């Protein structure tokens with residue numbers, strides 16, 4: 073799997089549609105202070121499903137939409153697309169190229185797409201779970217996050233190690249199964265009550 077390109081359109085300072093192609097040999101993005109380097113990193117987190125506005129240096133999610141400049145009116149929609157070469161099928165998909173897109177409108181509507189097909193956020197999270205690339209992964213580390221890891225509580229550090237070790241997927245599956253078991257137990261109790269009433 074290889075990162076091919078990133079398109080930002082109306083995301084933070086990127087009012088104009090902008091595509092960055094990650095050709096072999098490219099190792100960095102440089103630019104003056106305030107030119108949008110961190111916004112590019114945040115776009116990657118966002119398109120992979122980031123749900124915390126704070127992590128993206130905002131108060132609310134709509135803060136990622138271009139909010140105007142001296143010579144440009146604010147926009148109504150932010151769009152980010154990220155494309156991967158998946159010819160080795162490292163990501164669990166039959167597609168040899170995958171384009172993930174996230175859109176957010178000012179009225180709060182949002183859309184997630186995989187290769188132009190509308191999907192749920194869950195589908196995107198599942199696609200990247202334990203791949204080392206998802207929204208919680210350590211392939212994208214924002215400024216301040218390293219200090220946060222060092223100064224974090226032992227339980228938080230454990231969660232980080234579990235994610236890196238690939239255990240988190242099984243923990244998630246276990247939590248889902250336990251929730252289903254609880255619901256089934258509740259239903260069973262209700263049925264038993266009804267049976268007892270009828271007897």
Ligand code: ATP
Nearest residue numbers: 084085105106107108109110111135136137138139
């Ligand atoms: P540094 O080198 O100082 O860390 P940087 O290149 O990482 O800077 P960013 O922090 O990515 O720069 O970009 C900051 C710029 O993005 C600021 O000028 C800020 O006003 C602009 N910006 C952030 N959110 C929005 C938004 N929603 N609409 C328009 N501009 C925005």
